[in-house]
Amino acid sequence: MSVREILSTSTGRATSDGAGVRLTRLFGGTAPERFDPFLMLDEFGSDNPDEYIAGFPPHPHRGFETITYMIEGRMRHEDHLGNVGLLESGGVQWMTAARGVIHSEMPQQERGVMRGFQLWLNLPAKSKLGDPGYRDFAPAEIPRVALPSGVEAVVIAGRLQAEGIDQPGAMQRPDTEPQLFDLNLPAGSSIEPQLPNGHRLLLCVYEGEISVAGQHLGKGQLARLSEQGRLQLMSSNGARVLLLAGRPIGEPIVQYGPFVMNSREEIEQALRDFRDGILTE
Known part of the structure; x- marks a missing residue:
């Protein structure tokens, strides 16, 4: 059997979003087809409240899904649908913007560490103008698995199959079939998760270092791997x-800020809808 190899590596760039929240953009904004079905991945982490306390005041989205994984800290979500949720350490927020959501994400702490990731996951054309949705997962609702090798896995989405373990994640999605795992590898350990051939595969090392097919990846590096083997x-x-895998959609991707559609005309429509106050209707 062939072995998945690293095709490219990169490091994120420091930026800010929302009302000045400082974060690292690991990918997003340019050449999204390379990472299809994933559009963007941000890592945020600071113990300085000045870098996160202003949060993300109300803002719109259309055409994709957002997944926020909170490793440490507390974030409050509110949206135009009336959903209110508190994302706590170890929890996940899964929001399907589809035809339109206006929401806010505001820290619920004045000091301490705020740390986690936000991933943008594309929707196929047939679902971009569908019904929006929202789901909060408390830490206890997300499977955490200790493998015989000593590796610990948080199975956020998809299905972890390794070392005789077959563990469904907290979330399953059609079309893109995302796999999202947070893997904690102790010193001297290894893991061979089974992943579908043909799925895009990304690895984000956020602590320590690993090796993949003889190649080294260190803290802060993002790698795209081959799709077979x-x-x-x-x-x-x-x-x-953080392991991300998903089935590419293979459709045109046109993005303008918080809107991700298949054509420029659809983006212009989203902008008009937002301006006219009908984005969410």
Whole structure:
């Protein structure tokens, strides 16, 4: 069987979003087809409230899904549908913007560490103007698995199959079939998760370092891997890795800020709808 190899690596760039929240954009905004069905991945992490306290005041989205994974800290969500949720350490917020959502995400703490990731996941054309949706997952609702190798896995979405374990995640989605795992590899451990051939595969190392098919990945690096064969992750000194895999949609991607559609005309329509106050109707 072939082995999945690293095709490219990158490091994120420091930026800010919302009302000045400082974060690292690991990818997003340019050449999204390379990462299809994933559009953007942000990592945020600070113990300085000045860097996160202003949060993300009300703003719109259309045409995709957002997944927020809170590793440490507390964030309050409110949207035009009347949903209110408190995202706590270890929890996940899964929002399907579809035809339109206006929401806010505001920190619910004045000090301490705020740390996590937000992923943007594309929707196929047939679903971009569908009904929006929202779901909060408390930490207890997200499967956490201790594998025989000592690796610990948080199975956010998809299905983790490794070492005789077959664990469904908290969320399953059609079309893109996302797999989203937070893997904690102790020193000297390895894991071989089974992933569908043909799915896009990304690894984000956010603590420690790993090796993949003899290639080294260190903290802060994002890697895109080949889409066929066996995957083996190893760590000599310990690591935490966010694994993203999903089935590419293979449709045109046109993005303007918080709107992601298939054509410029659809983007212009989204802008008009927002201006006219009918984005969410």
